Amino acid sequence: MNDFKSLTPKDTVSELDKYIIGQDEAKKSVAIALRNRWRRQQVEPPLRDEIAPKNIIMIGPTGVGKTEIARRLANLAQSPFLKVEASKFTEIGYVGRDVESMIRDLVQLAVNMAKKEERSEVEDKAHEMAEERLLDLLLPSMPKPAGSPRIGMDANGAVEGTEAPDEAESTRDRFRKMLRDGKLEDKEVEMEVTQAQSMPMIEVFSNTGMDEMESNLRDAFGKIFPKKGKMRRLKVAEAFSLLKNEAVEDLIDMDNVTRQAIQKTEQSGIIFLDEIDKIASRQGGGHGPEVSREGVQRDLLPIVEGATVTTKHGMVKTDHILFIASGAFHMCKPSDLVPELQGRFPIRVELKALGKEEFFRILTEPENALLKQYVALMKTEGIDLIFAEEGVLEIARLAAEVNQKTEDIGARRLHTVLEKILEDLSFQAPNIADKIFTVTADYVREQLTDIIRDEDLSRFIL
Numbered sequence: 293m294n295d296f297k298s299l300t301p302k303d304t305v306s307e308l309d310k311y312i313i314g315q316d317e318a319k320k321s322v323a324i325a326l327r328n329r330w331r332r333q334q335v336e337p338p339l340r341d342e343i344a345p346k347n348i349i350m351i352g353p354t355g356v357g358k359t360e361i362a363r364r365l366a367n368l369a370q371s372p373f374l375k376v377e378a379s380k381f382t383e384i385g386y387v388g389r390d391v392e393s394m395i396r397d398l399v400q401l402a403v404n405m406a407k408k409e410e411r412s413e414v415e416d417k418a419h420e421m422a423e424e425r426l427l428d429l430l431l432p433s434m435p436k437p438a439g440s441p442r443i444g445m446d447a448n449g450a451v452e453g454t455e456a457p458d459e460a461e462s463t464r465d466r467f468r469k470m471l472r473d474g475k476l477e478d479k480e481v482e483m484e485v486t487q488a489q490s491m492p493m494i495e496v497f498s499n500t501g502m503d504e505m506e507s508n509l510r511d512a513f514g515k516i517f518p519k520k521g522k523m524r525r526l527k528v529a530e531a532f533s534l535l536k537n538e539a540v541e542d543l544i545d546m547d548n549v550t551r552q553a554i555q556k557t558e559q560s561g562i563i564f565l566d567e568i569d570k571i572a573s574r575q576g577g578g579h580g581p582e583v584s585r586e587g588v589q590r591d592l593l594p595i596v597e598g599a600t601v602t603t604k605h606g607m608v609k610t611d612h613i614l615f616i617a618s619g620a621f622h623m624c625k626p627s628d629l630v631p632e633l634q635g636r637f638p639i640r641v642e643l644k645a646l647g648k649e650e651f652f653r654i655l656t657e658p659e660n661a662l663l664k665q666y667v668a669l670m671k672t673e674g675i676d677l678i679f680a681e682e683g684v685l686e687i688a689r690l691a692a693e694v695n696q697k698t699e700d701i702g703a704r705r706l707h708t709v710l711e712k713i714l715e716d717l718s719f720q721a722p723n724i725a726d727k728i729f730t731v732t733a734d735y736v737r738e739q740l741t742d743i744i745r746d747e748d749l750s751r752f753i754l
């Protein structure tokens with residue numbers, strides 16, 4: 293467990309910088325939190341267990357990068373990382389997902405991760421096994437040389453008396469060589485292909501708050517309808533990859549995978565609770581959604597404080613899972629959360645509203661910057677889309693202006709504004725003769741001024 297490399301807080305921040313403009317404090321906090329996971333692992337046991345994670349709440353208006361930070365962090369953290377919307381949970385007994393389901397999802401993620409890791413470890417062995425199985429298929433009437441693994445396909449074991457065992461051995465070696473040299477690519481083999489039965493009816497059950505039941509059902513159905521085998525003729529390459537997958541499944545020690553996954557979840561799992569303000573309000577009568585919201589907080593509390601949750605992979609203790617929550621907190625404050633929950637999120641960071649300077653950078657700097665996306669899209673039509681700097685400045689300025697006049701939706705405004713500016717071009721792109729298109733400040737204004745002048749119109753269109 294101690295061998296995983298942890299990014300230093302500085303590394304984490306510079307990774308996040310590639311995608312998110314500004315919001316330095318939030319980046320710093322999550323980077324420290326991430327590193328603290330690793331630090332705790334280095335501490336010796338009795339004290340280690342005492343070190344509780346310092347959960348974080350990110351507070352900031354909509355569209356300033358809260359969710360984006362979480363998404364990017366998920367890619368960086370080499371630990372199970374789950375992002376959930378707090379608003380989709382409801383109190384136990386109500387329609388919606390129960391809070392414990394996030395722990396079950398987190399473990400499932402961890403299982404998938406561990407399985408992937410294990411897979412790369414058995415890769416070589418599986419390759420070898422697949423090769424032997426394929427040779428069995430290619431040479432069905434040959435006696436198997438002693439010691440070669442006899443797994444999978446039943447080749448009837450038919451021994452034909454024409455060849456002596458060592459001759460058979462050498463034929464097999466010859467085939468093996470041809471196989472490796474890719475000389476058998478065009479050959480076909482017949483093999484049994486197993487296909488998991490699809491179970492469309494299961495969909496009916498999802499999102500009804502019966503997650504555990506759903507997964508149990510899935511398992512149960514899996515047993516009732518066992519995997520179906522079907523004889524098919526396949527090209528060698530395709531057969532090989534199927535055989536290899538089968539070999540991988542055979543070689544992976546699922547008990548070990550599960551054990552590792554649970555340990556990883558407990559020791560380094562991270563849950564990002566988005567939109568926590570949606571469950572924050574405490575005032576109100578005591579019926580309707582209010583009950584449900586406070587109920588969700590009550591349900592959430594033991595999980596954040598440390599509880600044991602039963603999952604289909606085993607029991608999971610939540611004491612050391614890190615929670616990062618985020619919310620706009622427009623209508624309410626973090627102090628509207630039930631006090632026990634507030635206490636469990638000691639670190640608060642604020643994200644700032646974005647203005648035209650940030651917009652300009654967001655449009656141009658990130659690796660996936662919006663303008664780069666549009667340029668790439670137009671390229672597919674053979675058009676060189678060029679954004680003049682004054683054009684980009686104008687887009688940033690107008691987006692900020694619309695945010696001010698109507699509603700501040702942060703960087704999301706850039707999407708709507710850009711879409712409008714480029715609408716004509718998008719529509720006509722395939723038919724345009726001129727293959728270079730420059731977006732100037734004038735062009736931007738031309739496309740937008742009528743709309744922006746009319747406040748009501750901009751509410752609808754931008």
Ligand SMILES: Nc1ncnc2c1ncn2[C@@H]1O[C@H](COP(=O)(O)OP(=O)(O)O)[C@@H](O)[C@H]1O
Nearest residue numbers: 311312313354355356357358359360654703704
């Ligand atoms: N600081 C930022 N830097 C770069 N892109 C941003 C920034 N803030 C928001 N965005 C972009 O705006 C959109 C909405 O951001 P998001 O993080 O989902 O907002 P929220 O803060 O409401 O969760 C995303 O496409 C995101 O990439």
Ligand SMILES: [Mg+2]
Nearest residue numbers: 358359566567
């Ligand atoms: Mg968000």
